[in-house]
Amino acid sequence: METITSKNRQIIGETYKKVRTEIFTIFRQACIPEDICEDLVQEVFLKIMGLDIILEDQLKGMAVKMAYQKRIDYLRRRACMNKVHNYLGWVMERSYTHHEAEVNDLLRVEMKAIRCMSDTDSKIYQMVRFEEKTADEIVLETGLSKRAVESRIYRTRIMVRDTVRRALNF
Secondary structure (H helix, E strand, O other): OHHHHHHHHHHHHHHHHHHHHHHHHHHHOOOOOHHHHHHHHHHHHHHHHOOOOOOHHHHHHHHHHHHHHHHHHHHHHHHHHHHHHHHHHHHHHHHHHHHHHHHHHHHHHHHHHHHOOOHHHHHHHHHHHOOOOOHHHHHHHHOOOHHHHHHHHHHHHHHHHHHHHHHHOO
16 A cells, blocks of 8 residues: 555656646636645645545546636635625725715814904814813913903803704704
């Protein structure tokens, strides 16, 4: 039994040397990266090594047929992965775009509310909202009392919230 195994290995080794380039070309024709082509060639011959009966006359044809089948499997798997990736990318892009549109709508409504405020209220609201300043920092810049600044912050936030609710029909 061992002589058959060593004979099979010898036949497979000789066939590998003869048709390796041809098998490799089958994969490269499908624009598969070279390192993956090498792996696929190896897989073809590993599969052949697992066969119990090897007919020397048919070994090359069998290797070529296996290579074409592996190429089809690889391309199908890659197409499926691309489809999933593209779908997920589309969903993420669509979701982001939709979210971005909502944010822009809210910002437009907020800016409309700011334009309706007095100059002082508008300035204080923008300092808190966009410049992220504290009430103490606003007191130093405006010269108003801390209580007046806090009152204006509270009042302008309510005003913006009500404007947004009306605009979005909440």
